[in-house]
Amino acid sequence: MPSEAEVYAHTPRSSVNRLKQRATYDHEKIHSIIDSAPVLHVSFNPTSFEDDPFPTILPMLGCTGSFTSSGAQEKSAVVIYLHGHSASRFMKIPSQPPSYLEEVTLPGIPVCVAATHIDGLVLAYTPFNHSCNYRSAVVHGYASAVEEPEEKTYALQLITDNMLSERWDNSRVPPTEAEMKSTGVIRVDIVSASAKIRAYGVGNGQPDLDNEQMRKGVWTGYGEPVSAEENLVGTVPTYIGDWIKGHNDEAEKYSKQITSLKAPKKS
């Protein structure tokens, strides 16, 4: 059973090259960024580069898990489970290895899974020191379809409860045979993983901090808005307040509007 104190190996692929103080390879931190992300982005290549040189990204729902089959003694390694309709493009891919890798035998389709949280804008004096507070995890691994019913059910309950805890038991279960058939589960066996986290105040350059005249004109702080310690502007400027109000109003209006719309009829 993998210990949660473990870390992922540093590889040339996964090593963070810039701002290394923001990097972590810690299992627990990386899994927590993935499991709390509202959506995961999954990248994979076409089966052939001949007509199509582009990797593709699909937004998908999923989370980390560690399945132990009823007979087994050992818990398996932590993997990422993704779900989607059985007929979707990605669910079909694992049975068609990409032609550019035909000559090697791989344990699955090479994919990248990214989970990103933007925790706030960080507004410094100059745009060049602007930033975001964020938590970002990037995982590389081999994707394959989960066919075994026990593991598939485990993964679907896990993904449902990761969206909203206790939801599985509080909804109409067990699934019908048709429901199980129409839903595909992909398991990503993790090969390497890293995360980058920025979680602190505004970073201004010393020349800007020494420029008191400029500092009386430029508001610095966070998008909430929380004023930075070094701020010399007394009140939150209108353009910042308006932007936040606009964003919130628009989101609320959109949310109200769409939840009142009828879903297409299901059989």
Next chain:
Amino acid sequence: MPSEAEVYAHTPRSSVNRLKQRATYDHEKIHSIIDSAPVLHVSFNPTSFEDDPFPTILPMLGCTGSFTSSGAQEKSAVVIYLHGHSASRFMKIPSQPPSYLEEVTLPGIPVCVAATHIDGLVLAYTPFNHSCNYRSAVVHGYASAVEEPEEKTYALQLITDNMLSERWDNSRVPPTEAEMKSTGVIRVDIVSASAKIRAYGVGNGQPDLDNEQMRKGVWTGYGEPVSAEENLVGTVPTYIGDWIKGHNDEAEKYSKQITSLKAPKKS
């Protein structure tokens, strides 16, 4: 000048195969999903697959734009501008075409850019009809570095003001030479693009809607929470209310905690 009423061509790569009623190829809708996303996910391949078969995803900031140089009569096509530190992995890639494409001449590095908004959970009776309201855009195109100073400044102002409108003019500008040098801008020339939008109420199956006994036990609706029209449960169950409160409390606590932390010293 491209008209905003234009649509992107349907290609095998960009065509939405499942739930086609959710698909759009409309320029304006796709650009608006990209420009309002708090973060973009960008996927590209390693320069060689020999030691590394994985595509990579990086979260980046950027937006769409259409630059017209001072002498030009025509506005150029809409592209995606991305920014990052000049020393970052992705900023270096455009000068090293991937070896798997060595035999063809391409106008840049093949990338995929994804923008995703999760607008709410949609809780149906059975987990298999659960969904999210979302707006998702996926763009394929060729990435190259922007070297021309006029276009680079245009892009940086655009990205800054896309994060927070009017911020460029309200901050300490113009940038110093060192600031311009340390920041890289990538332009993605769009080859194909599509978006998928789910924006409506709960979709339940008829057998579930006919099952009144079950319907008195299972709460359906939206994560805000907004009760679905067909709901037979009187009040929002505790596990749903707790989940929302937990999420909000945690986000607020984290946000307060991190903005009080000091940034590392900048020169």
